[in-house]
Amino acid sequence: MKILSMDERLAKNRFDSDDQNPHIIVDKIACKTCDHRACTYCCPAERYKWDKVNDKLSFDHVGCLECGNCRFVCERLNKSIPGYSWNYPPLGKGIIYREG
Numbered sequence: 001m002k003i004l005s006m007d008e009r010l011a012k013n014r015f016d017s018d019d020q021n022p023h024i025i026v027d028k029i030a031c032k033t034c035d036h037r038a039c040t041y042c043c044p045a046e047r048y049k050w051d052k053v054n055d056k057l058s059f060d061h062v063g064c065l066e067c068g069n070c071r072f073v074c075e076r077l078n079k080s081i082p083g084y085s086w087n088y089p090p091l092g093k094g095i096i097y098r099e100g
Helices: 006-012 069-073
Strands: 014-016 048-051 056-059 094-096
């Protein structure tokens, strides 16, 4: 049995992302002041990554599994502080699971 990388596993699922209206919005500049950066550890799809060289957050909602982990660990997302929001994609958009 071949062990697949996260990107290989995600590629088996179907994503229909709404690039004009992302379902997760984060203020990447304000994220610099976060002292725990838990989103970079809790996201099973690895959508949040901290760029240590440029000291900034890299985030892309495309490929999101819609699990909501980031919403629970990020107090800014959880409280919908201005510049942060988390909603399920509109009907017909988002992920269609094909991999376990």
